[in-house]
Amino acid sequence: MTVLSRRQLLRYGASAVAFASATTTLSSFVFASDDEVTSGDPEPGVGGGDVEVDLTIQDVDYELIDGSTVFMYAFCINGAPPRIPGPVLRVREGRDLTVRLTNLSAHAHGFQVPGMSGSAIDTIAPGASATIEFTVGKPGTYFYLDPMFSPVNRVLGLHGALVVEPDDDSASSGAKMPYNPADATAAIQALFASFGASSRFPGNRWNESREKIWIFNQIDARWCQRAANGEIDAVAASEFANDFRPRYFTLNGLCGIDACHDKDTCPTGRIGEPLLLRCLNAGLACHSPHIHGNHVFMLSESKGASGVISYNSNVIERDVWRMESGTIQDCLLPFTAPPDVPPGAWPPKQEKFPLRYPMHCHNEISQTAAGGSYPMGLVTDWHIDGL
Amino acid sequence: MPLISRPIVDPAEYEEFGCHPFTDSPATPDKVARNVFIRRQVADFNVTMADGKIILFWGFKDPDVSGGDREWPSKLIRVKQGQVVHCEMKPAKNTHTIHWHGIEPSPYNDGVGHTSFEVKSAYTYQWMPHQAGTYLYHCHKNTVLHFEMGMYGVLIVDPVGTGTGANPKLAYDPRPGDSADGIQPGAPYAAESILVFDDIDPRWHTMDHNLGMCGDDVGLDRFEPKYFVISGVPNNKTQTDAKTAIKAKVGTNVLVRLANASYSRVGVKLPVDAWVVEIDGRPLRYNPDLGSYSKPYKISANTEIELATAQRYALWIPNIAAGSHSITGTFRHWVTNKMHPGGQAIAKIIAQ
Structure with a gap:
């Protein structure tokens, strides 16, 4: 048809x-x-x-x-x-x-x-x-x-x-953004204008090459088998929400060490190279992604079936963000120096670059595979390669 | 049918990432002079649940305080913004780490095995909190089990400044140029409620320290909590225990610090209006010149806010009215979003 x-x-x-x-x-x-x-x-x-x-x-x-x-x-x-x-x-x-x-x-x-x-x-x-x-x-x-x-x-x-x-990706300050100025809120515009231009964000402006896409999902082999058997219909779908028992937790289709090694998943860069994270939860479970090393700034969100994007007027910094089923959130990883290193210990001399930090879902059940194998679940790393 | 294969990975690397993480007891790199010295050791705790059953927990004890090893969750750590903190951690037996959740130090001091090392005999963590707020500390080894086993505590970073008069404490130091509409700058307060929500599946509390790290199916995908606690207090006592039922003086401001240490979605409801003034150790304020783009927002009375696992929220209640105000936490399944059977715990603010 x-x-x-x-x-x-x-x-x-x-x-x-x-x-x-x-x-x-x-x-x-x-x-x-x-x-x-x-x-x-x-x-x-x-x-x-x-x-x-x-x-x-x-x-x-x-x-x-x-x-x-x-x-x-x-x-x-x-x-x-x-x-x-x-x-x-x-x-x-x-x-x-x-x-x-x-x-x-x-x-x-x-x-x-x-x-x-x-x-x-x-x-x-x-x-x-x-x-x-x-x-x-x-x-x-x-x-x-x-x-x-x-x-x-x-x-x-x-x-x-x-x-x-965006067709027009520049704020009035000239800073590039992933949105157009008509949609981006004052807070989003102010954030992008600050990169490379404020005491907190020395370094570069954001540019569109600085982006990663993180798609979260979960797998329950019993439901995969039902699909293979041709058993997915309206009745099965009505049972799904209460019967789905995921045992694998993926990031861009990968688990654990595979996601940490994947160049399209693992953000890398130097201090002062801010990076956009586009996060999508394709699964049913509610994830609690937690990032080490830097907080992220929450930029925009769309929830569930409507898919309508809202651009945040309140750009909150978080180290854990809540990703309900079907939710999409853009956030900004600023790639600043890790802010809680004592000034006398920065830049590090005995500790060497790259500085590696994980991002993982903090509902730690998601850090397992097939009932064990921690941390072969929803995790990746990000690397600060140098000053 | 086409096969989508997983990438090829070095078996030795796979082994070290999962089953046998790197362990070490190094000297602290780039060590500088300290302002605060803390010690923590790993210990067992027996905690009585609402039905009288005693459940085994693990946690961190403070060897410098007599009786400090009887406190679960682990003893509150409270330091000031800008202090260089050294924490000596001795796992006693097996390997453990401390991750300073929300604090962002160098990888050696971040407490994650696969990006640095797990502590074999001793390590002194070094960090300097640059921002007042609400944090946690917890073990990051085999975290799925060790976090459920209770290896966590609250970490509060206090600001340098103080409030005045009836509200002598500040949640954070206001800076020149900050705007924080709807609240008094710095969220001055007199009384503080620190509430950490947790759920407990007793089956998990009989497991061995390394269980589930080397490929065995030990059922860590199944989490069926039977007990619900706030700050270690079982939910049949949270409305009377002094830890979770705090007293406040009518007309003063109250700061409620919430943290979700459970594997549930936790909804929290207050019977009074409150303002969210800090999330995850970052005050909500607008000041682009200093890198802040957020603003406090009001949670109207009887409106639920939801905390994802490991999130922290600080709620500010100005000028609290007389009465016994219930703070109701509801624990919901992370997949179905249905309330767990018995999944509720209520704390109190008694304003007199």
Whole structure:
């Protein structure tokens, strides 16, 4: 079954040539990292920058930290290996995103970007394809996911991050931000204006290369087996919230030492190189991520199915932030010198760079795998490489 | 069906990350002169629960104080902003660490095995808190078990300055240019309530020190709390025990410090209006020149605020009215968000 949006039908009807010339096709995608797809259009405000993505949904065996495998669903870009979470998609504010989705799974699936109207494909039968085109909304961090039997299929692997970048990314101070000035609150603008320009944040401005995406999830092998058996339906979905007993806890699909070693997960940098953390909880459990070494500044949040981003007017510093199921939060890791080292001991002479600190969920049950194996759960490190 | 494989990792590194963390007893690197010296040793504690059952806990004792080893959770540490603190920790048997939760020192002094070392025989931690506020300290070895076993205590960093008159203490030092709408700068107070919420699954309290580190399934994914305590007081006594039922003088300001040391989502409700004035050791105030972008906010009476595990909130109640005010904590499951059976504990402020 193929679903086409009314907009897309109109567009194809108007001019296929014009459509192609204004659109970034798959061949010109820039692979910014090994799991990322972004528009090839580098310049804001010069037109173009629309993005087309070919996604497929597949059934996969997923290898866990202890070597066991479970059945899961995965997104992939045509030709590339499937991934959990799916590849990062990047689109500039106000541009059109066209998703051509092919369902190679043995089960029906859907597609949606919560928070963006016109982004939903209700059902794609096994073997079928569907296309949806929609205009992306305000800058920030979104999920793309399968909303079917929500949140079951999302938790079972069908989720990824969609990043919307601002067209105008400069505050009145000239400081770059991940939001546009019309949306960013006074407090957010003041924070970004302070980097490299205040006594607390000597060093550099923030720039868009300083970013990590952290997607949290949990795995219950019993539910993976139910999915493999084709038992996920409305009745099963109604049991999910009370029956889900996760035994693996992942960060970007990885556990423990694997997440600590993953370059797309572990933030590194020098003092004075602030970094944006886009945090998404695809799972059902409520996480309590705790970071050592620096507090983070909470910038924006979207909760659950609405996906609507609120930009914080109260930019609170935390060392633990609360991530409910389906929640997305952007926060800023300032990369300052660890503030509670005595001045006489800084910079360290006997202790050597890089200074390594963990980020882990403080609900420590999440630090286990298969009932033990601490700390092979939801943890990564971040490194201060030098002054 | 395609297989998504996990990355290849050096087996020796895997082993050291998990099963056999690096242990050491080094001299403190980059050591400087201290203002405060504290000692902590690891000890066992027997604590009576609401139904009379005695449960084994682990914690830190202060060997310098007679009877100091009878206090669980571990004894409050209270230092002043700007003091260089040295804490000598001796695990006695097996390895342990102290992580100064919310304090951000160098990795050697951060107490995490996989980013530095676990303490074999002795280590002197060094840090200097730069900001007054509410913190914790806890063991960070096999943390899933050691934190549940009770190896934590409250750490409060007091400001340098003081309040005046009826409210002689400050939550933090106001700075030039700070704005903190709705509250008096520094949140001056007279009485203080320190409430650490914890839940206890007795099955976990029969486990061995290293259990669950080397690949065995020991059921650490299943946490079914039966007991609920505030600051170590079982919830049948929290409304009468002096630790959790504090007295305040009518018309003065009260500071309520909340911490969640449980593996539950903890909702907290007060019957009076309160202002959140500090979270995780950072005062809420606006002063971009000095790196602050937040502001205090009001929690209306009977509105619940939720604490994630290991979060701390300081609530400020100005001009407290006469009466017995209940502070109700509700413990909810971290996956289902349903209240645990019996999962409630109530503290009190008795204003006279």
